[in-house]
Amino acid sequence: MRHFFMFTLLTLALTAPVARPALGQSDPLPSWNDGATKRAIIAFVDKVTKQGSPDFVPPAERIATFDNDGTLWCEQPLYVQIVFAVDRVRTFAATHPEVKDQPLFKAALGGDLKAVLSVSAYDRLQFLATSHAGMTTDEFTAIVNDWLKTAKHPRFKRPYTDLVYQPMLELLAYLRINHFKTFIVSGGGIEFMRPWTDSAYGIPPEQVVGSSIKLKYELRDGQPALFRLAEIDFVDDKAGKPVGIQQAIGRRPIAAFGNSDGDYEMLRWVTSGPGPRFGLIVHHTDATREYAYDRDSNVGRLVKALDEAPERGWVVTDIKNDWNVVFSWEKE
């Protein structure tokens, strides 16, 4: 008996750091309502983590990629980086009056954000690049951090980093405890995200994939620095997402999470690989607690990925019905 007790303690001690949460005892996804979506997530994780199962995936290959805007945090009424950019553009135009006649600058300065949203992702990134360049990477990080400290969402009157989705935080944690490596794969600027993804999501800078501008290594006052150039390096959107995944991660993820047609190619790339695969779309259906939008939205437009979800086996999360909490603070 004594030996059995010691053995049990030892077993617990040895297995505790990697133990899977016992679902019967504590629900790893409490903000998800019981239903087909939640059950599909848990069934997938169970089968790929079960030793000896034909669907077992070694931990090193458990790569999961998440879109950011509209998948992990709120993107309405405007992508957060656009709001940031308009503030940057004002600062930039004050010292560079020559840009005031350029159409997108003129539109942004005049508050016509529809014009900014109506151009292609490439043209928008080029516009962003101008006001996001001409400084070192360290300086840009400081600007982002300063802005996030004071900027507030127009409807929720809270810092943008409060507008991360509680159910998705639980999902990220649930995957990580099951030895998934979680990455962001976003159309947003990589250096706009990296300063806060670790504190907001537990995703470190080296696991963020995004759009980028070119950098140049130079000595400034004899000290090495990396300067941001007003030139696009990579657009991590649509067909760019599988490319960004390959260049940055070097292997095909087994699970992908998105919310718009910008994620269509990532979802196809990830879910068409061999072995068990998981694709999920966050469908914004709750205008009361957040926003309701899909086909007709300029922000996070969702048509093709939604239409093809059934035939491709992608799980569609209906926020209104699947999430009992959207933001952690909403019941305060």
Next chain:
Amino acid sequence: MRHFFMFTLLTLALTAPVARPALGQSDPLPSWNDGATKRAIIAFVDKVTKQGSPDFVPPAERIATFDNDGTLWCEQPLYVQIVFAVDRVRTFAATHPEVKDQPLFKAALGGDLKAVLSVSAYDRLQFLATSHAGMTTDEFTAIVNDWLKTAKHPRFKRPYTDLVYQPMLELLAYLRINHFKTFIVSGGGIEFMRPWTDSAYGIPPEQVVGSSIKLKYELRDGQPALFRLAEIDFVDDKAGKPVGIQQAIGRRPIAAFGNSDGDYEMLRWVTSGPGPRFGLIVHHTDATREYAYDRDSNVGRLVKALDEAPERGWVVTDIKNDWNVVFSWEKE
């Protein structure tokens, strides 16, 4: 007494997975001779991992970057990827006779590898790109794996993956057990390295930074695929290394390891940051067990980084004196 015994067992069980090796008991770097180099490595790791020390660095920020050719594996008499490329060029030229008149193809096919080495890294990569493109990423990985199975080093008559440096393997393991995250940052092709870095070094694909060609996402027979284009995407050499580090990792490493002037800018970038920093150069000084080369070599040329090492505080590893083993199999 019984309780004490149980407590001891439990403590061992709980701490074993993350325990630091007790240096007095088992040397984590047995292939390194006792001396200034080994002591400098251990002193650095000790100070950044000591809780409460002014030099303590949180685990998440313990990023270490390693050059590959000549730092982790043998690069003489030719960069391994050049040997691979010449084989690829032969295959490619057989079906693309029009390339036979291009100067670098002509040189490579005629065995004039000096000509291939004498051009810039950019021109060489463009040449490599031609024969490394026109296939999917999965197909290229299979070609690399097949080639490594049969190719042998001309002097050592062993597979190239046997020519990894045993002391560097110990160093990688020692850093990882101290919660460093180890990355490769190489001028070599990223997809040439990724198929084997995990088994050779314990470095997974997502921790490999390297030179790359452009990729294109396309459907082939209705299935998503990533095609390799004969167009340079990024040259991860010299001033490209700090840029590659920032784009891929997103923060400044605290330790860097290299062997040539191609690592000069990486060493400067890494060691000029605030807080404790470590830079190390592998100096090839042992013609008997491996090769002796530096200033006059076309492969792994080392001049500026060696000259400036003392003033910049970079540790120079003298292979002949610092390593009691170069390759794990040499005492067989």
